[in-house]
Amino acid sequence: MTNPQVPISTIEAPRARGGFLLYASRYGTLVAFLALVALNIAITPNFLSMQTLTVNLTQVATIVIVATGMTLVIATGGIDLSVGSLMAIAGAIAPMIFMHPAWPAGMMPIAVTLAILVPVAVAAVLGLFNGMLITRYGIQPIIATLVLFIAGRGIAQVMTNGNLQVFRNDSFQFIAMGKIAGIPTQVILMMIIVVIAWAVTRYTVIGRQIIAVGGNERAARLAGLPVKRVKLYVYMISGALAGLAGLVVIARNSASDANLVGLGMELDAIAAVAVGGTLLAGGRANVIGTVLGAFVIQLVRYTLLANGVPDAAALIVKAGLIVFAVYLQQRADKS
């Protein structure tokens, strides 16, 4: 009673801090992105060149494509560890189709179309398989997708006998090497996918259902939402996008190596989602955040490599970045 100011200040202080954290978590990724760009302009030679932009965009494109699917999966409260292996499977199938000697000369466009559609469809079916394990048997997503994480790369290796498939096929490689209006095709592909996913999560019924399922599955079920179907969809989409990313990777490399395609991609995708501000507990889907998250991770790596820091050290910085981003979000969420 002697000092009426005290209670007011104790109320004010956490509110101000909460406000800061909220801003930091909401715009932190954007600020980090802009700061990284500014830093690079200042210290990295030739940063502001078309070539640097292209290198960064093409390197980030596959991560963004996979991470978009991962965002939807994580929004339902799940996780998909199998994406890297699905990329390897799709990457193994495509060259088998368009390199098959049975194709008559004039049928190449059909071969290439099939070489794009079939691998993506196979990856989607495998994603559906993940979803089945999760919805039908109630297996936790991390374990259900662990099955294909382990077996998937083996499937790709068995299909190719572990051999490197080298090819040169301009029409297939257009999905990575081609340019539309001066922009690399894979970047356009990435943008289309991001825009669709953003619109779906923002404006469609299924988008809201995904978020509702992740927010409170029990409540969603009681409210009559088709919880199982929603989950099947997201794992299928995640699988299909991983398959597409696998095709982009092999088209870019002019070669498919089942041992390497998509290796560690699940970590990059999850990291992009986490840095981008989607809560890993589910119930939120921030597609634009994921894109920014992927760009931040890519730029950090580029900054370090371009300035002579070894790749191994870049891993440590990436780790710190992930922890910091998640920590900020969680603090903001609590206040």
Place this chain on the structure above:
Amino acid sequence: MNRLKRAFTFGSPAELARIGVILALLGLIIFGGLRYDNFLSAFNILSFLRYNSMFALIALGMTFVIITGGIDLSVGATAAMASVVAALLSGHHWAAGLGGGVLAGLAVGILNGFLVSRMRIQPFIATLATMLAASGTGLLLAGNQSVSVSYDTGFTAIGQDDFLGFPIAAWIAGLAYVVGWLVLEKRPVGRHILAIGDGEQTARMMGLNVERNLALVYAASGALAGLAGVILASQFGAGQPTEGVGWELFAIAAVVVGGTLLTGGSGSVGATLAGALLLGMVFNILNFENGLGWISLSAYWQSIIRGAFLLGVVILQARLQQRVKLS
């Protein structure tokens, strides 16, 4: 009435799964013994134990982490980093290699514990980050290549030699499992972490120090991963910064096959051991199958079969669980 009913149904789903894994293990041993001449030979058994002791060690740490409802993705990278540290220090004294490797693992474990218990970062993300950091550190220390260990100080004995007829590595793993079993079943701290896994809020209200227990569990997991790294370096004569990829998933699979639910709150050290041995045995049998030349299984088939095996086990467990829920 309820108690009566429970006596006539087969225990909890976790118990059922545990009985299942032990039966499967016995089944595989009998199958192998009947099918292959040298399966039950001393040489095969000893090299099986020598090699699988590393995986058993990280699976033990993982059991405790999973009982608390967490997960430790960093163990593989930690083991790899520890193998590098151990190899670098092995020239001074064998104990320096051993102690250095374990301490390196413990350091990662303590960091994990800090991130999970103090900074309240989800275990999945926290250990994912330390996985990246540990593998980066290992690569930096090793200069991107494997580091040979010193053969002068007897460091290689840890992974390669026998003591009283059994591999030293297997003694270490066996001892760790005995200690782990005692801690979980006979010590208060074991009950505490079970309670935390069952419900963190409730455990907190009961007055348990959740933070300290979580920190302990992650530190132990890190130290055990470090020990596995020491054995790795000693067994293969080199610290290998890129080894250990996928070990964490092997450990998780061993724990799950052992019937421990990833939701936490229950778990058994013995069942994890059975799970780890079972997964190792699948590999062992595949190698024999290769040797017989019936089917020429390349290394690539092994991961498919391992995945299919994991699939079978998790579906079986899910089925059992559903049935128990209904009855």
